[in-house]
Amino acid sequence: MNFIKKExxxxxxxxxxxxxxxxxxxxxxxxxxxxxxxNQITSxxxxxxxxxxxxxxxxxxxxxxxxxxxxxxxKVNIExxxxxxxxxxxxxxxxxxxxxxxxxxxxxxxxxDNNKAIFKNIELTLNKMIGVIGVAPxxxxxxxxxxxxxxxxxxxKIIAEGSSLYLPIFVEGALLSIGDIHAVxxxxxxxxxxxxxxxxxxxxxxxxxxxxxxxxIIETDNAYYTVASAKTLDDAYEIAVENxxxxxxxxxxxxxxxxxxxxxxxxxxxxxxxVDPLKTIRFKVKKDILNKLNISSLL
Ligand code: CA
Ligand code: ZN
Numbered sequence: 001m002n003f004i005k006k007e008x009x010x011x012x013x014x015x016x017x018x019x020x021x022x023x024x025x026x027x028x029x030x031x032x033x034x035x036x037x038x039n040q041i042t043s044x045x046x047x048x049x050x051x052x053x054x055x056x057x058x059x060x061x062x063x064x065x066x067x068x069x070x071x072x073x074x075k076v077n078i079e080x081x082x083x084x085x086x087x088x089x090x091x092x093x094x095x096x097x098x099x100x101x102x103x104x105x106x107x108x109x110x111x112x113d114n115n116k117a118i119f120k121n122i123e124l125t126l127n128k129m130i131g132v133i134g135v136a137p138x139x140x141x142x143x144x145x146x147x148x149x150x151x152x153x154x155x156x157k158i159i160a161e162g163s164s165l166y167l168p169i170f171v172e173g174a175l176l177s178i179g180d181i182h183a184v185x186x187x188x189x190x191x192x193x194x195x196x197x198x199x200x201x202x203x204x205x206x207x208x209x210x211x212x213x214x215x216x217i218i219e220t221d222n223a224y225y226t227v228a229s230a231k232t233l234d235d236a237y238e239i240a241v242e243n244x245x246x247x248x249x250x251x252x253x254x255x256x257x258x259x260x261x262x263x264x265x266x267x268x269x270x271x272x273x274x275v276d277p278l279k280t281i282r283f284k285v286k287k288d289i290l291n292k293l294n295i296s297s298l299l
Contacts (some may be wrong), residue, residue, distance in 0.1 A: 002029040002063075004086040006198065009034060009058035009179070013134050013152055014141030015171040019064035022173070025207040030078065031060045031178040035196040036131065041107050042087045047092045048090065048105040057153065059175030065205055068174040073208040073299070074135060076165045076176065081128040086111050087183045087195035089119070096192035096275045110183065110195045117184045117195050124184050130159045130201060131194065138170040144179060146277045147229040149215050153180065154227060154280045155189050155273035158218055159262030166208075166217040166299060176205065210262040211299060215243055223286050224298040225270075229278040237269050238284035248285070252293045262289070275277045 008020040038055040039158055041048070089099075092105030111118040117126055132144050134151025147154040151167050159165055167174070178201050182194030216227040226247070230240035243268060244267065249259055266289050272280035290298065 002027060003027065003259045004060050004063065006032040006034050006060055009060050010062065010144070010177060011058060012141035012143055013059070013062070013136050013150060013175070013177055015136045015138070015175065016141070017136065017175060019037050019062055019173060019175060021120065022064045022066060023205065024066050025068070025205065028179065028202060028204040029063060031201045031203070033060045033179045033181055033199050033201060034049055034058050035088065035198050036180045036225070037088070037196065039198060041090070044109050045107055048092070048107060051105070055130060058064045058182055059177035059179030062175035064173035064175060065207060066173070067173060068169050068207045070170055071212045072169045073211045073213055074169050075206040075208055076133065076167065077204045077206070078130065078159065078163050078165070079204060081130070081161050082127065082200040083112050083181070083183055084198040084200065087117060087197035089191075089195055091191045092192045097190040111184060112197070113297060119195075127157060127181050127185065128160060129157050129182050129185060130178060131182055131275045133159060133165060133178045134176070135167050135169060136171045136175035144177070147280050148278060151216050153276050154216065155185065155194070155276060156218070156227065156280060156282060157185055157187060157272070158220055158225065160283070162221065164219045166212050166213060166219070169207075174207075180202070189269050189273040189275050193257050197275070203274045208221045208233065208299070213299070215239065216299065219283065219298070222288070225282040225284050225286050225289070227272070227280065227282045229280045231278060233271065233274065233279045233281060236279050236281040237283065240281045241269070244285060245284050247298060248295070254293070
């Protein structure tokens, strides 16, 4: 099994990052990840004066996938997410939607026990997910904290065990990195912190040679989602909805008007996050609807 230790981390997704290992299409890889603070917080503290914000959002990697070429697609199957240790959440001024109401930065340790997350004696159901997952973008490096067409910090709840993420490939080898696992997170991530935790993330990768996509797409058991990030949620949902329309229309027998009607009747806009440098939306079409259109696969 290919295993990448968490010490092999990067703070940017970049075509110039040196690959840690080379794998083949079809291979499985385990990424060991730090939490989003590089595991700096290990106890409840009243203030976080000493927190080094230069160490925020490390991603483990990258890996080079043989024969992955620009304008192809990398399919990443999320096989398992094994949490390591306890999680931490933070809140403070200038962070997230409610930062203006807060006077100081604090953190709270969240114990992971028996498949539950314990926040101040409140037992929470886990929804383990990957915050940062992406390939190297074209051109300038992009910080791991920013989402875009290459993936990155999408903070999307459904990038979770059992789902598959399709990413556009921009550079030879794709250069996939993963980090920022959350044990629990709500859509929007309004305070800018999930239950931040280190993990072992097992994925398998597949290069799809004869396919080009503009933005990430997620597949779950019962749905596909186009994902888009932009300065505003309005801009993001326009891209996600248009991407879905452009993919669906050539595959179905409906007129443009009929397809718009059907999408309006059955597809859902959902929010991934509203707190990162670009905001992220996902647009959902159920496989049930695709079946009724005789479309066996969105991609
Ligand atoms: Ca994040
Ligand atoms: Zn995070």
